Amino acid sequence: MTESRRLGFILAAALLACAIVAAGPYLLDTYSVNVLTRSLLYAAVALTVDLLWGYLGILTFGQSVFFAIGAYAAGLVFTHLDFSNANAVLALGLGIGAALLTAAIVGWLAFWHGASALYASVITLVLPIVATQLLYSGGTFTGSSSGLSGFTSFDVSMEGWFWIAGFFLVAVTTGAFIFVKSDAGRLLVAVRENEQRCKYLGLDTSRLKIAVYLACAAIGAVAGYLYAGYSMVVAPELAGFVFGTELVIWTALGGRGTLLGPVFGALIVDYESAQLSGDYPFVWQLIIGIVFVLVIVAFPRGLLPMVVALPRRLLARARGPASPAGEMRLVRLDPTLTQGEAPGDGAALAVKDVAKHFGSLSVLSGIDFSARAGELVSLVGPNGAGKTTLMRCIADGSERSAGSIVVNGHDIGRRPPEACVALGVGRKFQMANVFETLTVAQCLQVARVRHARPSFWKRSRTLPLPEAALHVLATTGLDRQLGTPAHLLSHGMKQALELAMVLALEPRVLLLDEPTAGLTKTERMQIGGILTELTRRQGLCILLVEHDLDFVREISSRIIVLHQGRIVLDGSVEEVVNSELVRQVYAGSGHAGIAHSAQPIQTGAPA
Numbered sequence: 001m002t003e004s005r006r007l008g009f010i011l012a013a014a015l016l017a018c019a020i021v022a023a024g025p026y027l028l029d030t031y032s033v034n035v036l037t038r039s040l041l042y043a044a045v046a047l048t049v050d051l052l053w054g055y056l057g058i059l060t061f062g063q064s065v066f067f068a069i070g071a072y073a074a075g076l077v078f079t080h081l082d083f084s085n086a087n088a089v090l091a092l093g094l095g096i097g098a099a100l101l102t103a104a105i106v107g108w109l110a111f112w113h114g115a116s117a118l119y120a121s122v123i124t125l126v127l128p129i130v131a132t133q134l135l136y137s138g139g140t141f142t143g144s145s146s147g148l149s150g151f152t153s154f155d156v157s158m159e160g161w162f163w164i165a166g167f168f169l170v171a172v173t174t175g176a177f178i179f180v181k182s183d184a185g186r187l188l189v190a191v192r193e194n195e196q197r198c199k200y201l202g203l204d205t206s207r208l209k210i211a212v213y214l215a216c217a218a219i220g221a222v223a224g225y226l227y228a229g230y231s232m233v234v235a236p237e238l239a240g241f242v243f244g245t246e247l248v249i250w251t252a253l254g255g256r257g258t259l260l261g262p263v264f265g266a267l268i269v270d271y272e273s274a275q276l277s278g279d280y281p282f283v284w285q286l287i288i289g290i291v292f293v294l295v296i297v298a299f300p301r302g303l304l305p306m307v308v309a310l311p312r313r314l315l316a317r318a319r320g321p322a323s324p325a326g327e328m329r330l331v332r333l334d335p336t337l338t339q340g341e342a343p344g345d346g347a348a349l350a351v352k353d354v355a356k357h358f359g360s361l362s363v364l365s366g367i368d369f370s371a372r373a374g375e376l377v378s379l380v381g382p383n384g385a386g387k388t389t390l391m392r393c394i395a396d397g398s399e400r401s402a403g404s405i406v407v408n409g410h411d412i413g414r415r416p417p418e419a420c421v422a423l424g425v426g427r428k429f430q431m432a433n434v435f436e437t438l439t440v441a442q443c444l445q446v447a448r449v450r451h452a453r454p455s456f457w458k459r460s461r462t463l464p465l466p467e468a469a470l471h472v473l474a475t476t477g478l479d480r481q482l483g484t485p486a487h488l489l490s491h492g493m494k495q496a497l498e499l500a501m502v503l504a505l506e507p508r509v510l511l512l513d514e515p516t517a518g519l520t521k522t523e524r525m526q527i528g529g530i531l532t533e534l535t536r537r538q539g540l541c542i543l544l545v546e547h548d549l550d551f552v553r554e555i556s557s558r559i560i561v562l563h564q565g566r567i568v569l570d571g572s573v574e575e576v577v578n579s580e581l582v583r584q585v586y587a588g589s590g591h592a593g594i595a596h597s598a599q600p601i602q603t604g605a606p607a
Ligand SMILES: Nc1ncnc2c1ncn2[C@@H]1O[C@H](COP(=O)(O)OP(=O)(O)OP(=O)(O)O)[C@@H](O)[C@H]1O
Pocket: 358, 361, 363, 381, 382, 383, 384, 385, 386, 387, 388, 389, 390
């Protein structure tokens, strides 16, 4: 399907939804119109919970607070300054502004570098408790536990409010739908799936999370503002933990990560709750609770995925099997547009006196070496020698305990991984580290985001990649599997995909941690050939950690032997392979003498 047809379908669905909203007041009784107006506004906030939890992986209990901020902005302005058109605009501005400010502070605390997912959930749990206490302690200004009521509001009929709430929900849902299906929206899933990989692809995931959190806060504030305008009542419960949790329940019930599921979940449960609370005032919450438990046990992914599963299967069968190549077309990136720094004469990588301690355990000490562009330096040593730790120190400035690391002439200082990527570092992990639910093409697209700003509403059909990444894809046959989800690939193919993703970054210093682990001999030879070409033809500086000494021997220009956290030998392939010292290291004899020799044995290798 072409991009304009896809967008046309979404807009046609939005128009149909608008028509249903327009017909609503003519088809429903007054009671239903009244209750559903509130439900439509709640559904808009539930949608923001889905964006954060279902797409970005942030479980939040605090979205109620942004709804309350918008509602109280209207309530306070209309109560204390009276209602006028100018004050209505002022209240809306104050509501959105206060919500953005609160979200910026909470977002910084919850998502800034080093904060874990659990930490974020705890902060969003505390937020409604703090907000409710503030409203309780506001005295006559906030109306304390009674809230504010009886203020004048817009002169709009009940049907008018239904239409406003309905059109607002359709607009927010359509915008969110277009966004999550766009190239930029795919980043949300990538962060949820594998935040570490995103950082090592140069993405500032903290900034992305805060940006989405701010947008969700603004939507919540507008929904709250409309709620206060229509109901002319605001109360501390709007900011409360109970409402915040209800939003999460509606999202889980409808089907998180679907957008429409939480919208229908909120509409149905809130509307039915209003009915049941009238008919069964003492047991309605018990009924809702039992239904929730039954649905979650029977359909853990929620109701909507279950409802659409059958039609989706039938549609897929009618269309026939999907092409493994997918709809994406690879194109060669114009070499003049590649953004990597050209290799110079100096060292591409200089490691000076680097040390790493875990508490009192010294894992690396006095690590000193450099490598030029066009060199493939292998790092060998027995298990626990500190090879992976050294890779971590080069790719993340916050890792090392002492010493300095210079990449392409720039000291990495204490920079986080995404900033080291910007200096030209690309890291491939020991275990294949890709985005399991994304297709091969989508994984590669995420890897290109640093170079090409993604569209917020379109899905691109072409993927420009540098020569080196295309070479890996063509050699391994991955270019014929662009539409295949990564979790269906073999281990070897995942390793190749990760390598292609890292090469898509156009790095100048490539860190490869056991890239051939678990591969067949043929796959190992393919990867070996690719690495040799990358150094010889593209001038990359590669630091390779490998246990297979035969493989190392075939492709390396130099070998560094690490033992008990120190460099014990740095020399040419033949010198290292024929070294008695290396034999001793691998045989496990004479370790103490080797580990405590003050200087590494230099065998005439380039500095
Ligand atoms: N987070 C950590 N906390 C404490 N010790 C650690 C930590 N990470 C690594 N180590 C220790 O540091 C030492 C070096 O580990 P590292 O993984 O760098 O070795 P390696 O040479 O890569 O080994 P392998 O070849 O088995 O991957 C090991 O003794 C390991 O137990």
